Amino acid sequence: MPWARLLRRLLGAGALASGVISVWLLAQSPFAAPWVERNADEAKRALDRAVARQVTPDWLLPRINAALAEHDMLALESYLSLAEDHGVALPEDRRRDIELLQARRESLLGQAGACGACAWDITTCDSLQRLSLCALPVEITPIGDLNALRRNGAALASGAQVDSIEVGLATLGLGASAAVVATGGGAGPVKLGVTALRLSRRLGTLTPEFTRVLRASLPPRRALLRGEGLGPLRALAADLGAVARNTSPADTLLLLRQVDTAEDAARLARLSAIAGPETRPALLALGKARAFRTLVRLSDMARAALVALAALVAQLAGLALSLVLRSLRRQIAATESRRLSCRQGE
Structure with a gap:
């Protein structure tokens, strides 16, 4: 036919x-x-859609219950932020439990002796809130870097193991402090980032993968003692300083648990520029892989x-x-x- x-x-x-x-x-x-990067508006819309699909009462309420049972105020704050942003109503008894836990935490934070000990040695801080209120104001100054160098100098004198990563970060921190003054604040992100890295190293919250990245970024010991060869470490610190500026220094300590590579640090900086203070709740809802995927689209x-x-x-x-x-x-x-x-x- x-x-x-x-x-x-x-x-x-x-x-x-x-x-x-x-x-x-x-x-x-x-x-x-x-894959190509979305512009900021596209990425924000993609991130909001992904989080909205994830945050339902069936997903959120069991996690709030678990955070209450474990007295995990850090996770609880993020879940409450998600609940408020996405209109998830909490049962009245859960609201009472949350208020009681918050009141108990606030009374603990008010203990001056514990705050002083936390400011001197961050490993004694029993919460991120206390670390943020008591230790960070000291650690972000040259006093924190000098204290780290003092501690490692004492270890060297006694024959104990010196933490070369902490020494490198403290050395870079002192240089960044001077640069902040010289540049009128232009080196602020590097100082924020290197402080977050040093504190996370001290607290033991850096991932093994990222610890290897930091170690590979360090110059030889002689160059390190002269403050030379710190460019790769400075680049990492700048990305994490952007995260601290877009969220908070305390949030950055938690967000560093999501960083395994230098590329992760750069992606986290871009995600924080888009999500701002909602970066930690978004990562908690989506996980690292899905959250980072909202930043790109198919070409x-x-x-x-x-x-x-x-x-x-x-x-x-x-x-x-x-x-x-x-x-x-x-x-x-x-x-x-x-x-x-x-x-x-x-």
């Missing part, structure tokens, strides 16, 4: 055109770098290549189906012809 031949020709022409387009697109290497070239390949596959499938149907019709016609011949012979 004429229309069948026309259809086959159209399918063949379409498959040929799709094939040519697909070959051309693939020749442009669209999948060599298929237009990669999308076009996928669409062209899908069209080519569909047209080839249509052409193959047409050929199969044509073969079946021929077989049916041949069978009917043989039957007619047999009847006429009878």
